[in-house]
Amino acid sequence: MSSFIEFKHIHFKYQQGEDWALKDVSFHIEDNEWVAIIGHNGSGKSTIAKLMNGLLFPQEGEIRVQDLVVNEETIWDVRKKVGMVFQNPDNQFVGTTVVDDVAFGLENHGIPREEMITRIDNSLRAVNMEDYYNHEPHRLSGGQKQRVAIASVLAVAPELVIFDEATAMLDPKGRATIMETVQQVRETKNVSIVTITHDLNEVTFADRVIVMNEGKVWFEGTPREVFKQHEELQKIGLDTPFVTQVSRVLESKGINLVKEPINHKELMDELWTLYSIK
Amino acid sequence: MSNSFIIGQYVPGSSIVHRLDPRTKITIIFFFVIIIFFANNLLSYGVLAFFALLSMFTTKIKISYILKGLKPVWFIVIFTFILHLLVTKDGEVLFSIFSFEVYSGALYKGLEISLRFTLLILMTSLLTLTTTPISITDGVESMLNPLRKIHFPVHELALMMSISLRFIPTLMQETEKISKAQASRGVDFRTGKMKERIKAVVPLLVPLFVSAFKRAEELAMAMEARGYNGGEGRTKFRELKLQRVDAFIFIFSALILVVFFFTRV
Numbered sequence: 001m002s003s004f005i006e007f008k009h010i011h012f013k014y015q016q017g018e019d020w021a022l023k024d025v026s027f028h029i030e031d032n033e034w035v036a037i038i039g040h041n042g043s044g045k046s047t048i049a050k051l052m053n054g055l056l057f058p059q060e061g062e063i064r065v066q067d068l069v070v071n072e073e074t075i076w077d078v079r080k081k082v083g084m085v086f087q088n089p090d091n092q093f094v095g096t097t098v099v100d101d102v103a104f105g106l107e108n109h110g111i112p113r114e115e116m117i118t119r120i121d122n123s124l125r126a127v128n129m130e131d132y133y134n135h136e137p138h139r140l141s142g143g144q145k146q147r148v149a150i151a152s153v154l155a156v157a158p159e160l161v162i163f164d165e166a167t168a169m170l171d172p173k174g175r176a177t178i179m180e181t182v183q184q185v186r187e188t189k190n191v192s193i194v195t196i197t198h199d200l201n202e203v204t205f206a207d208r209v210i211v212m213n214e215g216k217v218w219f220e221g222t223p224r225e226v227f228k229q230h231e232e233l234q235k236i237g238l239d240t241p242f243v244t245q246v247s248r249v250l251e252s253k254g255i256n257l258v259k260e261p262i263n264h265k266e267l268m269d270e271l272w273t274l275y276s277i278k
Numbered sequence: 279m280s281n282s283f284i285i286g287q288y289v290p291g292s293s294i295v296h297r298l299d300p301r302t303k304i305t306i307i308f309f310f311v312i313i314i315f316f317a318n319n320l321l322s323y324g325v326l327a328f329f330a331l332l333s334m335f336t337t338k339i340k341i342s343y344i345l346k347g348l349k350p351v352w353f354i355v356i357f358t359f360i361l362h363l364l365v366t367k368d369g370e371v372l373f374s375i376f377s378f379e380v381y382s383g384a385l386y387k388g389l390e391i392s393l394r395f396t397l398l399i400l401m402t403s404l405l406t407l408t409t410t411p412i413s414i415t416d417g418v419e420s421m422l423n424p425l426r427k428i429h430f431p432v433h434e435l436a437l438m439m440s441i442s443l444r445f446i447p448t449l450m451q452e453t454e455k456i457s458k459a460q461a462s463r464g465v466d467f468r469t470g471k472m473k474e475r476i477k478a479v480v481p482l483l484v485p486l487f488v489s490a491f492k493r494a495e496e497l498a499m500a501m502e503a504r505g506y507n508g509g510e511g512r513t514k515f516r517e518l519k520l521q522r523v524d525a526f527i528f529i530f531s532a533l534i535l536v537v538f539f540f541t542r543v
């Protein structure tokens with residue numbers, strides 16, 4: 001009842017006569033929760049994201065954002081609550097400069113100019129881009145553009161931010177800064193977060209993971225629980241992180257770790273305490 | 279290259295001309311363009327030339343830089359001048375070269391047209407030299423605003439202009455990337471016959487168009503996701519305010535206008 005967003009038996013297809021892109025998808029996301037969605041190419045992740053803020057509508061089932069049912073009449077309110085950062089840094093930069101881009105969303109929602117100024121300041125500071133006010137997009141790196149995109153979304157003060165492979169087109173350094181920014185946002189603001197990703201290392205930050213396979217929810221659980229499904233994950237076309245692979249090899253050699261490690265530190269801790277625990 | 283394109287020829291500065299509201303500059307230039315056709319003697323041209331030169335010096339931009347920007351039009355000016363000498367046959371014969379007779383009327387007409395042309399180009403380039411393309415867009419939007427009453431899509435037009443400005447450098451970078459990629463596959467854009475060169479452009483344009491359409495689609499979706507719903511109920515971040523300088527410059531220009539009409543015959 002208190003869920004922020006809820007999918008109830010959603011069926012969706014892009015065109016008539018095609019297969020369902022989503023088949024009977026149900027899940028919910030709580031206030032302040034971080035949910036990661038993973039799955040192979042074409043498993044329906046982006047479709048879910050677009051359904052969440054009314055860029056698409058389901059043929060069957062109902063999507064609820066707080067007390068709003070997502071439909072043609074409510075989309076403008078829904079889009080105030082649900083912000084989205086897309087994959088391509090260039091193709092979501094609307095303004096001619098950084099400030100203009102952050103202002104764009106605020107202008108759309110009819111925010112008075114006085115308030116815009118403070119909101120732009122605050123949101124650019126939240127992503128550490130306050131020194132780039134008047135920069136044009138072609139003078140920014142991909143990672144910086146994505147940070148501006150995050151600021152643009154935050155300025156509208158949404159309650160849920162969706163990142164649809166927002167790090168996919170960045171180099172490792174850019175990825176790391178974006179993930180840091182997301183964590184920072186999550187700590188300082190009252191928002192739920194959905195990250196859609198192929199990079200299973202990014203999954204470890206989430207509270208909960210939804211694994212999609214061929215348009216269906218295939219598994220739901222904590223990152224630890226998901227990585228335990230090592231072999232099945234590989235069967236549906238997902239690579240498990242290095243740490244998980246190490247513990248599987250150890251297991252096959254008869255060395256069982258106490259709990260499933262999800263990052264390097266946990267693996268190290270498991271390893272060096274292995275004998276003392278016994 | 280792409281860098282110089284987005285800002286157009288804009289030269290940052292803090293002169294009075296730079297600080298003027300874009301609407302002031304556009305209005306003055308608009309009237310200048312009309313009024314120049316009313317000039318009919320040396321003195322009235324002198325007044326206009328004085329106004330143009332004064333504006334030019336006020337911008338504090340290096341004269342050599344401004345003149346360099348005018349380079350492409352020198353050719354046209356000289357061409358029309360020569361054309362006039364050859365074609366117009368008014369007044370008395372001044373002299374003749376190779377059996378071509380040059381008339382005095384032709385000389386005056388040619389000089390007059392060249393002067394008009396030069397002044398027009400100078401004034402309009404002062405606008406682009408001292409105003410960023412985006413503030414010109416803002417100015418145009420604001421000035422066209424009354425047309426909304428007759429359902430002229432002012433907001434849409436301005437948005438189109440600003441999105442084009444934003445994507446020009448992106449598309450230029452992409453063009454460069456594709457042309458390098460195609461060159462590495464042996465496509466030669468620079469040498470060969472015209473026909474071959476035109477053919478070589480095809481593998482450049484096709485991917486460019488495909489990618490531009492994809493960008494447009496994604497951009498439209500991103501705009502919608504950020505709550506874009508047409509111009510209705512939208513507030514504006516960029517704000518234009520007329521300052522005291524604008525009032526001063528308007529009055530000054532009006533004075534020049536009065537003087538101008540006195541000098542005419």
Ligand SMILES: Nc1ncnc2c1ncn2[C@@H]1O[C@H](COP(=O)(O)OP(=O)(O)OP(=O)(O)O)[C@@H](O)[C@H]1O
Nearest residue numbers: 014015021039040041042043044045046047048165
């Ligand atoms: N615009 C569209 N028109 C028709 N079919 C589409 C469209 N977009 C996606 N699909 C189809 O819907 C299915 C789900 O696509 P979706 O984009 O949601 O996958 P995804 O999980 O985001 O994949 P990826 O990891 O590649 O981004 C796919 O089979 C895809 O081919």
Ligand SMILES: [Mg+2]
Nearest residue numbers: 045046047165
């Ligand atoms: Mg996708």
